[in-house]
Amino acid sequence: MVGVENIRTLTPIEYRNLVDAITTCVDHPNEEARKTTLELLFTLEPDTALLFLDNFATDDDIWNRMKLLEIIETYDDPRVIQALNILAQDSDDMIRERAQWLLSQKNN
Numbered sequence: 001m002v003g004v005e006n007i008r009t010l011t012p013i014e015y016r017n018l019v020d021a022i023t024t025c026v027d028h029p030n031e032e033a034r035k036t037t038l039e040l041l042f043t044l045e046p047d048t049a050l051l052f053l054d055n056f057a058t059d060d061d062i063w064n065r066m067k068l069l070e071i072i073e074t075y076d077d078p079r080v081i082q083a084l085n086i087l088a089q090d091s092d093d094m095i096r097e098r099a100q101w102l103l104s105q106k107n108n
Contacts, residue, residue: 007044019045026052031061038064042071050075053083065095073102081106 010018022044025037038056041049049056056068065087072080084106087099 019048023048023052026055031059031064034059034061035064035067038067038071046075050077050079053079054086057083057086062092062095065090065092066098069095069098069102076106 007015007018019041022037022040025033028034028037034056038049041052053068053072057065059065059068068083069087072083081103084099084103087095088103090096090099
């Protein structure tokens with residue numbers, strides 16, 4: 001397994017290749033793979049992760065959507081507001097209510 005200390009030694013091209021490889025798992029059939037992809041992208045390359053917000057916001061796994069809410073609550077980006085608007089219409093009460101609350105906090 002590649003540790004964070006090993007990632008720091010990557011060349012810019014190797015780092016970009018790593019991020020690109022991670023993005024191939026955004027739509028992976030396994031929900032744990034998608035959750036790991038979400039976490040890795042927001043940790044390593046938040047700007048790239050923000051490009052995939054629509055995918056993450058419409059994930060079919062409730063816990064992946066909840067994880068997304070946890071991660072994006074601190075982000076101040078218009079794309080986050082768009083994702084929160086999607087999640088504020090979620091069929092799951094817990095997701096919908098959390099997204100609506102986060103939207104109200106960001107609008108204050």
